[in-house]
Amino acid sequence: MICKQKPPEALTLTCKTCVTPWHLACLSAPPQTLADAAAWECPDCTFVASDSNPAFPVGSGSSEDLIAAIRAIESDQSLSDKEKARRRQEVMSGSVVKSAAADGVSGKRESNDVLGLLDGSFNCSFCMQLPERPVTTPCGHNFCLKCFQKWTGQGKRTCAICRSTIPSKMASQPRINSALVIAIRMAKMSKSINAGGPPKVYNFVHNQNRPDKAYTTDRAKKSGMANASSGKIFVTVPSDHFGPIPAENDPERNQGVLVGETWVDRMECRQWGAHIPHVAGISGQSDYGAQSVALSGGYQDDEDHGEWFLYTGSGGRDLSGNKRTNKDQSFDQKFEKQNEALRFSCRKGYPVRVVRSHKEKRSSYAPEIGVRYDGIYRIEKCWRKVGIQGYKVCRYLFVRCDNDPAPWTSDDHGDHPRPLPVIKELKDATDVTERKATPSWDYDEEVNCWMWKKPPPESRKLGEEILEDGSTKTVRRRAKSMSVRERLLKEFSCLICRKVMLLPVTTPCAHNFCKVCLESAFAGQTYIRQRTCEGRRTLRAQKNVMKCPSCKNDISDFLQNPQVNRELMSVIESLQEQEQSKEMEDNVESIEETCDADEENIQSGEETSDADEKNVELSEETDDADGKSDGIAVFTEISNKESEILGEDKEGKEVIKTPTTETKSQKSSKRKEPDGGDKISEVKVTQKPDAGVETRSKKPKVGTE
Incomplete structure (x- = not known):
């Protein structure tokens, strides 16, 4: 400020482009209306480039480029306010920011980029990078070990984000959060594997290809059986x-x-x-x-x-130093x-x-x-x-x-x-x-x-x-291949219940637990123990020592007000959402494949049924033709037998007559299928002879007229 004073917030005006507060009394031409104040730009943003350009941070270019970059960020509707503020800070500090027009990639990271997810949630507030040797404060914020030691080395005993008090023991001897170290390493390894590179060479020999006795190779460090395979x-x-x-x-x-x-x-x-x-x-x-x-x-x-x-x-x-034996x-x-x-x-x-x-x-x-x-x-x-x-x-x-x-x-x-x-x-x-x-x-x-x-x-x-x-x-037992998200969720497990943490808390000794599990582990215990001398007089109260479930450090002060690690919780929730969405997609794909297979089976079944119907029709036509021919043959045979019987009557033998009624002559005609198969089909033939014709069967019924 020109006046070298800190004005109240009511007398300040914020620039639309660089979001910098300005003192109204120090402006040569303050805005006259509220509409002008909403669209007001500071003199730095409206500055016309000349020979006497002010000094800008290295890498930021000229003032016109800086203002153009900030305006491009403000006009990008796909970015949130938090993302816009972060990008403006990167531009003002001289960080290299790739614009969407330059690289053709939007500012948002892909939802399946696990490293990007960790990068957006676990960034150190000092260096704005993924924490190197991460340290988690009792208030649930993560920093690099060097950044944290530099902060506490200046005599500061409060968190750089929330200003919560940092315990003196942690400030003097911070502990690295091993769970975050493993998670960040796994995410980086998955990215390097996906990016490709020279494959690792594994010296493995199948059992059937091994010699009958132990052997040494060129990789052996010592001779004999010390490094034998x-x-x-x-x-x-x-x-x-x-x-x-x-x-x-x-x-x-x-x-x-x-x-x-x-x-x-x-x-x-x-x-x-x-x-x-x-x-x-x-x-x-x-x-x-x-x-x-x-x-x-x-x-x-x-x-x-x-x-x-x-x-x-x-x-x-003691077998340290790669010693195989030690007698002491x-x-x-x-x-x-x-x-x-x-x-x-x-x-x-x-x-x-x-x-x-x-x-x-x-x-x-x-x-x-x-x-x-x-x-x-x-x-x-x-x-x-x-x-x-x-x-x-x-x-x-x-x-x-x-x-x-x-x-x-x-x-x-x-x-x-x-x-x-x-x-x-x-x-x-x-x-x-x-x-x-x-x-x-x-x-x-x-x-x-x-x-x-x-x-x-x-x-x-x-x-x-x-x-x-x-x-x-x-x-070999088939092991289920786990994705990067599943492995990360496994690393983010509570040390008590061995499940994915719910409301995770990080102790000063850098151990992670569910908040409910940690509180239930010390349920019923008081922080202060009252003492008396044989019930006669009260002694000075003594603090109860509550040891961490994973180590011997006292965490009684931390248990009085445990703070949830919000950054870790957001990462766990994001990983779970992505894993659930992936499972839903896999289920939908499997259902679609099943439906496609069912449709194919139905179509093939319909084609088979059509072919069967055609075969049935052809067989019925063939049966009708065979039935007609069999009926004619039966009628001819019956007529011949009747004539033979009548001929016997003329010779004076006994004649047996049947009533002149309509009779049905049935005969089973056995034939083979047209295709030459072994199946025998039985056809019943019905023939109606003319009225008044006497018929006789092979075995006539014996009766009297």
């Missing part, structure tokens, strides 16, 4: 198969994997399906069970007694991942294949060389105890239950149910788990063998199916 898998069972490997899954030898079989190393053992992992000692999934274990001297706590042994779980060792334990083991898989098999009573390696130096039952398959075991108990190195370890009691004798015995029969051994360390154990239900793999007294007493778990992996010609075919 697996050889051909000889058995057709999936990788998550429970129990012994039978003969029907051994197309090479037709005998299955027998107890006592020995292989050179773990890679060859993998090829026969006894133990799939060539490094890990446990093969299993935490929510499915464990299929096999390997005894290879990994832990000093292991105790091997042949028919039963105490097995130590995995974990508790640095933290406690927990029942998670492979350890939980073994406990799952303990509860269900699943059979577990056991292989022993020559690396187990402390066992008398380990093979001298290679890796040996020792049969089926079952986990009877599991617990946790303090190990030799001073940290807790997970322990499992394995008991053998195989139909074949063990490799170290001379018995000619398999195992029988035996009492469990006495384990002394159970006195000081914690988290003891024992099977309460009947086991899935148990001994049958009638058949005298170990077998599945319950149906085995259904495989979740691919396997091989033997065809009639002896070849194999890969059996």
Whole structure:
């Protein structure tokens, strides 16, 4: 302003073109009427270009180009007021804006452009770009990490959009919202995939094309078996198969994997399906069970007694830096991942294949060389105890239950149910788990063998199916291909209910939840805890610590007034609307295809019925012609027989006469179809002889006159 003062809003006039407020008292020629005020343009917009042009931002061109660009934006009726304001800001700040006349593309992004949808909703208010390492404030606004740190580094503790107070802990140590990071990355990857480019090269060799032994390629970083690739898998069972490997899954030898079989190393053992992992000692999934274990001297706590042994779980060792092994334990083991898989098999009573390696130096039952398959075991108990190195370890009691004798015995029969051994360390154990239900793999007294007493778990992996010609075919579960929108909606899921968030809120620790789920998780808890000293006097109130459901951070202050992340909610709603519209389009297309197919079937049916009617008419005409000829033949035959009978009367034989009434002579004439088929059609012929003619049938009725 010329007067260097901030006038009240009633004494300001806004330019029509650049939307800049001007002080009425400072104008040399203010508008006289309201109509002039509505169409008024400031002196900058009405400025005529001369040699002494004022300085404009770099990239904006001359004043005439700037005014023309702003007027073009104002005249575009397809843009909303918010979009016009954003484009005017880009023009005034010198940003490169492509006009619709220049590129032939409208300003609106396509509705199916997921990246454009995120770009319009998640833009950082500082740099006006998609957030790089996004940070979400408790009030629900998103910023780049660098922009946010620059803002708070200036000593500002309020949100740049809504001026809400930012917690001091978040201002000093902001957390990156990982859900937004994944969503933005997926949208960018989908755009790059759709745009095209050099395809990625995947080095994959089908099982039938692999050699019989493990091999190394030029891509191997180290020699030997450290970076070797697996050889051909000889058995057709999936990788998550429970129990012994039978003969029907051994197309090479037709005998299955027998107890006592020995292989050179773990890679060859993998090829026969006894133990799939060539490094890990446990093969299993935490929510499915464990299929096999390997005894290879990994832990000093292991105790091997042949028919039963105490097995130590995995974990508790620092394997950072791509280390495969580490003998020193640095933290406690927990029942998670492979350890939980073994406990799952303990509860269900699943059979577990056991292989022993020559690396187990402390066992008398380990093979001298290679890796040996020792049969089926079952986990009877599991617990946790303090190990030799001073940290807790997970322990499992394995008991053998195989139909074949063990490799170290001379018995000619398999195992029988035996009492469990006495384990002394159970006195000081914690988290003891024992099977309460009947086991899935148990001994049958009638058949005298170990077998599945319950149906085995259904495989979740691919396997091989033997065809009639002896070849194999890969059996794979068909996975439903998910679109980019579906994957984004899956990422925008609540960490409590695991569903797409409804009224999403973001905690200061950068975790996303449904507002209802988060509030219900702390329902009934007060923010302040009143304390008394044995009921005599009141102590100072204490704040209740409310930890985040996903971490240990205190979010009690945030829970007092959780704000919905409106930007995230708008993106979720837009994605859901687009997904619903796509489903409706697919349903309409499928209905149209079904209707077209039905119409084609109806037309073909009508054509078939017309042809059948024509065939029926032709057959009726043919039947009529045949009937006439058959009738003539019948009448001729009857006349001849009557003449023969009358001739017999003349010789003095008994004559039987019938009344001279109208009679019907019927005869079944059997003939073949005209097309030479095997069908026999029966035609009934009716003939009316003349009155007064005596007729006789082949079997006349006997009577008296």
